Amino acid sequence: MKNLEKNLYNPYFSHIYVEKEALEYFKASEIIKKFPDSEIIEISHYKDVFSRVHQNCTIQKKSPKLILAVKKDHLIYEGATVCEDFGNNHFYYTSTMMNCIYDCEYCYLQGMYSTANIVVFVNIEDVFSEVEKVLAKHSVYLSVSYDTDILALEHVIGHGKRWIEFSKNHKNLKIELRTKSANFKAIEDMISQENFILSWTLSPDKIIRSHENRTPFLTERLFDVKEAIRKGWQVRLCFDPLIYAKGWRGFYKEMIEKVFSEVPAEKILDISIGVFRVSKDYLMRMKKQRSDSVILNYPFKSVDGVCSYDKKLAQDMVCYIYDLVKKYIAEDKIYT
């Protein structure tokens, strides 16, 4: 089947859609140069491609396209209440890319966007200016890999490095870059920054294999975690989202034990634990895209527009993981 798909579908980024205005940016030509065989199609506005009606994300995931655009508004957002802010007062996030190269069955982006194509904004400098304006008023905690996985595409786009450089000169800014990738190599030549957190979302291989299509296995992610720690980076581990499946206790226990048998626990900045949760509207759209998903077909409970496992199961899962983690990590470093 995999081979059939390979023969049937165009390779990733076989087509690059570029806003006319974006063509004037160096970043756009730098990216285009990396894909000499791709068809370049000029567009007026990224939404003409990104927001078409009646797209099928699941099929598009087999051959996603790249869209290069200039971000005009909403350069940064204030954090939503469902997001863990790790005790930081001024929590913001920004999306210099939209959508992700990976294909997790439970990804909320399928509910948020009507496409699997990836937008890259080539004017990251404008986002920097916006952040600086807020920094002039107060310190900022900024999540930069929010509706995407920046590090997964670092070798192509390079936004991760730009953010690291930016953090160097802004000490009242704390940045978090979250990833499921094993792509630390792409930023290994950068000097670690006190105010820059690299966060890895870790999942048991059973979940990765069946539900986190195209993401690296746990061993590969852990290799990067260790490398990042070795090079002095602040590293956060996220056991979030915890996914319910038959035998969950067994495979989550196995994962936690594997993680702390390899990673020096004392070097971990902190840990976050949380169960799968998603807005009701997104879930409805996600189920439409993946009607045969066992994760999404769970009979969730909806509270205030957010769907998740019922309270008891959610508590069981979080407590179980918490108890396992606290054997290795001080409790004040564990966020739930």
Place this chain on the structure above:
Amino acid sequence: MIYICTALYCEAQPFIEHMNLKKDLESNEFQIFKNQEAVLIITGIGKVKTAVAVTYLLSKYQASSQDLFMNIGVCGAQDHDILMGTAFLCNKIIDRDTKKHYFPEMLLKHPFEESSIETCSFAVGEGEFSLEGQLVDMEASGIYQAANVFLQTHQLFFLKIVSDHLSIKALTAEKIAKLIGDKVETILNWANEMSPAFMYDKNVLSEEEEKILKKISETIKLTVTMEVQLKQLLKYYKLQYGDFTDVVSQYIGIECKSKNEGKKYFEELRKKLI
């Protein structure tokens, strides 16, 4: 099912002959030809006519998510270096009147050239206007808009064969039929090769399992909301654990006197299925 739409009979003729399509005598409004695998409609020239014809075709035959749709026809090319008879798969459609752009999906590999096409409301002669599209026709944007109401973007394909360099004087029906005829095999072979991309079964519950759900819902007197919830539970159970018939079979023949008793059974079932 493959849906094909062409503006002219001479564009359709090679497909009718090659696929042995028979005229659908039930259709009086448009000329439609079909067999078990394909339905072809001759739309007439121009955006509005084609949009009406495509709407007629896709609603009459109840197009589904497993079908593919192809607009096939001749077109003009601005660039004289493009040889007559070259087949293009269009990756961008420009509507000259509205200046709107439409982007058919480019997910699948194909044996054609790729290009943009500009749809004009009238025949355009060489040098009359500056055109944004490399190719020119009179239908594509109308067809895209109509077909996209019924089908998803990845199901739509716009195949154009160059017949002229913006001078249609010397074009005859025979010439057009020949240009298209030369590409029929390539187009149909490609359509066959890509058909697995459209074969996905979206229903988790089989017809038999849907019947079981209905039966239980009737016997234990479920409300509409509870039936929806039960369906969700059965889907989940099937995906997580497999066949659910053993778990639910005892509820099929059960005697249930009131809605309250039904509620009790429903709760019982819910616990068994999660």
